[in-house]
Amino acid sequence: MGFQQGLSGLNAASKNLDVIGHNIANSGTVGFKASRTEFANMVASAMGMAQGNNNGIGVQVDAIAQQFTQGGITLTGNSLDVAINGNGFFVVKQSDGSIAYTRAGNFGLDKEGNLKTVDNDNVMGYVVDPSTGKIQSGATPVPMSFPTG
Numbered sequence: 105m106g107f108q109q110g111l112s113g114l115n116a117a118s119k120n121l122d123v124i125g126h127n128i129a130n131s132g133t134v135g136f137k138a139s140r141t142e143f144a145n146m147v148a149s150a151m152g153m154a155q156g157n158n159n160g161i162g163v164q165v166d167a168i169a170q171q172f173t174q175g176g177i178t179l180t181g182n183s184l185d186v187a188i189n190g191n192g193f194f195v196v197k198q199s200d201g202s203i204a205y206t207r208a209g210n211f212g213l214d215k216e217g218n219l220k221t222v223d224n225d226n227v228m229g230y231v232v233d234p235s236t237g238k239i240q241s242g243a244t245p246v247p248m249s250f251p252t253g
Contacts, residue, residue: 141168185210188209
């Protein structure tokens with residue numbers, strides 16, 4: 105049984121190194137949020153082992169948790185780049201029509217004036233009442249567009 109305990113520790117440490125490597129490799133990626141490896145104690149599945157103490161047969165990776173702490177905000181010189189200070193996500197509509205969420209705010213305009221991500225997804229927003237400046241009640245997100253002609 106001692107070999108299996110040691111092997112479970114090596115497997116968990118290997119997965120933790122994978123997560124650390126992923127964090128380092130993506131540290132310069134726009135909107136990237138780091139991950140953290142969360143470990144859990146493995147317990148015996150047989151009843152009555154070690155007089156009721158079923159702990160201690162190894163370790164396993166319980167979860168890879170995203171860390172949504174505030175990162176650094178950097179000026180880019182692009183007037184369409186935006187950042188979220190605190191909690192939240194940008195809502196985007198992908199080319200297949202599905203809705204996705206991102207923290208990457210490096211946006212641009214297409215030829216028609218639609219606000220797009222670098223992956224060509226539409227950035228979504230809410231219609232605002234021009235007289236009050238407030239979001240219209242019951243509004244659903246629509247693609248943001250800034251036509252220039």
